[in-house]
Amino acid sequence: MTNETKPTSRNALYRVSQLMGFLLGARFFVAVLLLFALYVSTFFLFNREESFRNFVFDYKVHCIIICSVLSILAGGIINRFYDKEKDQLTQPFRSRLQSFLKEKYFLIAYVVLNALSLGLAIFVSHRVFVFFLIYQFLMWFYSHKLSKIIVLNNFTFVSLTLYPFFGMLIYYQTFSLKILFLAIFLFLMLFIIDITKDTLTKNADKMFGYDTIANRLGYQSTRSILLILLIITLATSIILSVGIGFKNIIAWYFLLTIIVIIGTVFMLFRNQKNDKFKSLNLLRLWIFFGILAMLFDGIYHKYPWLI
Template structure:
C-alpha cells in the first residue's frame, strides 16, 4: 500500500515538474515575443528575395550567408527587444495581459535579463564577424530598442513613431544592403508604416486608462475620444490613398495589385469598426488589420513565385 502511494506521489511530482518546465518554456517564448519574431523573420525572407533582391537566383540567395547572418542577428535582436520591453512594462502587463504575465511568472525576471544580455552579445558578435557596418547597424538597432522601452514608450507620438520605425528598421537595412531604391518600394514602405501605425494607435485606445495610470502619454489619453478617432480615420484614409497611388503609378500587377485594390474595402470596413464606441469593435479592427498585413506578405510571396517562374 505504501509503495503504491509512493509511486503515485513520484508520478505526481514528475508531472508537476514537467508542467512547471513547460510553463517556463512558454513563458520565455511569450516574454521574448518569439511568435512576433518568427513572423518578422518570414516577412524579412519574403521581402528580401522577392522585393529587394529580384535579380539574384534562388541558389545564390540560399548560399548568401551574409544575408542569413544579418537576418539571424535581426531575429536575436527582436527577441532581446521583446524581453527588455516586457521587463519595463511588467507592472502594466499585469493588468493588460494577465494570462501572459501569469505564464511569465514561472521565470524570475533576472533570468529574462540574463537571456537579454546573452541574445544581445551573440547578435553583436555575429554582426561583427560579418562586417563593421553591420555591427554599427545592430548597435544602433539594439540601443534604440532599449531606449524605447526605457524612455520613448512614455512620450506622446514618439512612442508610436519609434515602435513602428523599429519594426521596419531591419527591412530598411535590407533595402540599403541591396541598394533597392524605387518609387514602388518607397510607397510600399509608407503603406506598411501607416497600417502598422493605425494598429498601434487603435491598440492604445484599448489600454487608455492603464496607460494613463502608469504614465504612458499616448494619443487616446492625451486627446479627447473624438479627436483620437479622427486621427485613426485620417491615417486609414491616407493609407488608402497610398494604395491607390501604388496601383495607378507603379504598374504593380498580379497578386499584389489585387491585394492593394481589395485593401480599399478592408480599410472602409476598419473605419466603420473604428468609429464604433465598443471595445469589441476596436479589437475586430485591430485583428482585421493584422490579418491584412499577413495576407500582404503571402501576396508578395505568391507574386514573387509567379514572377520567378
C-alpha cells in the first residue's frame, strides 16, 4: 500500500463515520420504520375507499407523510442534543460515531429539516402547517423539559410517536371502534417499551436528573406497573382478535400477541441477566411484525390475486 493510498483510505473511513454518526444522531433508521408504518397504515387502515392509483397520485398524502419523516429526523437530532451526556454512558458506540461530526452541523441539519417540513406543509394547507409547527414545538419541548418529568416523559414520548398517525386519521376522517382499540394497543406497547427502556438506563438517568418511574419507585414497583400494563394489553389483544375475526391475518397477529406478552412477563419476573434487554427487543420486533401483518392482511383483502 502506498503512502497516498493510506490517507485516502483513512479519509473515506472518516467520511463514512461522519455519515453513520449523522444517521444515528437523526434516528434515521427509526424514521425509515415510521415511514413504512405510515404508508401501510394510511393505505390499508385509514384509506378505505380510495383506489391504489388515486392514492399514488394524491400528492397531499405524500407531502404529509414526508413532512412527518422530516420532523421526526429533526426531533431525533434535538433529542440527541439534550441527551448527549447521558448517551455517552448508555450508548457509547453511537456517541463515538456522532463525535466525528461537529455539533454545529447537527444544529444546521435540525433547522433545515424543520424548515423543509414546514415549507412543504404550507404548500398543502395552512392547517397542515399549524399541525406540524405544533409537532415540532412539542418535540423540542419534550427534549428540553418534559423528558425529565416522571410519567409525563413516557406519555409524551409515546404520544409524539403516534402524532403523525393521528394526523392521517384526521385527514381521512376514518373513526371506528377498531381503530380506537388498535390505537390503545399500540399506545400500550410503546408505553411498556419506554418504561422498560428506563429500567435499563436507570443509573444514567439518575445521574443526569431524569426522573423516571424506575428511579422514583424502584425496579420491583416498576415491574408491577409493567405487569398491569401487559395484562391490559393482553385483554386488548383478545378483544381485537375476536372483534376482527379469524379470517383476517391481523387477527392471528393479535392472538399470537398473547404468547409474546406471556413470554415478556416470564422474562421480566425471571430477572436474569439481559432479560430486560431481551424483552425490550422482543416487543420492538413484535410491533414491526404487526406492521407486516397489516400489510399482508391489506393486500389479501384488497388485492387477493397478488397472493
